[in-house]
Amino acid sequence: MLRQRYVVGIVWGLMVGGCSTEVDLVAPEARERLVVYGILRTDSDSQYIRIGKLFVTRGNAANYASQNDLSVKARVRLRDESGREWLGIPETVGKIPSQPFYPIHTVYRLHMRPIPRQRYFLHIEVPENPSLNVEATTIVPSPPYLARPESIVYLGPTPSYPSIDLTKKIIFTFFPQYESHLPVLAAAYELSFFFHYRKVVAPGDTQQRRFGLGPIRVPHQPTTRAQAYTFAEKALLRQAYASIQPETGMSLYDASPLSQAWGLDLTAIDTALYQYLRANDPATTDFTTVKPEYTNIRNGLGVFGSAAPARRYFRIDPCSEYLLRLNNAPRPYTTCNLE
Helix, strand or coil, rough: CCCCEEEEHHHHHHHHCCCCEEEEEECCCCCCCEEEEEEEEEEEEEEEEEEEEECCCCHHHHHHHHHHHCCCCCCEEEEECCCCCCCCEEEEECCCCCCCCCCCCEEEEECCCCCCCCCEEEEEEEEHHHCEEEEEEECCCCCCCECCCCCCCCCCCCECEEEEEECCCCCCCCCCCCCCCCCCCCEEEEEEEEEEEEEECCCCCEEEEEEEEEEEEEECCCCCCCCCEEEECCCCHHHHHHHHCCHHCCCCCCCCCCCCCEEEEECCCCCCCHHHHHHHHHHCCCCCCCCCCCCEECEEEEEEEEEEEEEEEECCCHHHHHCCCCCCCCCCCCCCCCC
């Protein structure tokens, strides 16, 4: 039996960027297979399916991938349990600049928005080689319900997004879904934060910037009705400080009561996507041993999963504004520091 090094050559793209994963396998021969990446998202009217080919090389895998188009001409179909069907439209996209892959690739776009708690079936047919045909299925989870922070608060008659004090310990509380009487379909949740602002680079000149943190993966806890994720005191503030670098200059942002500059996303993910992310998480992978591949693609590799996000916007406290040098905020009268 011949030991060969199989290299999964595909830019996972569109959601998680590009990668090539090396897997040591003991196999009698190199069998051509498809590698599929597709995540149905309830917050988008366009879904994308990425298809590539498993390839074998005894040379440099990155060089091979950069010189060979791994796209596959296929017929991509998606259907639901009622029999409604959508056909994938091929589109050419460019590679991520920092990745050593072929300059362009073909993805398949499906013009549809998945419905939570519905099952979807993916069929990929390769007319030139029917032995490569693959199938997969996913049940879309319901979006989580964020209890804290709230969606809207009222300061007298004026609506406003809730305020979060970044200098304090922060507890985000959520329920797996709004429909508490139905079975939970999510296997885990991903928590992400963002902040849109403009960096002052010269008098009268600003540049659009974005601070992002996450995703932070939180497994579903079936034994508790509500779940929570806690940031230690000033932990989120320090992350923002390191990214924004206020010591290099002031920044500007919309600080109005209904500003959407600061926000968080909590995304429910199905079992297939959760298992795939766990198997490929560098924090839990031992690269000195043979790494098992997770896939729910029948007759192929990769993942076909689903995700349902929920979003909340929030405002921040005066001390954090001052420390981050936002809008030339004055120093508060209370104690205000990063220590």
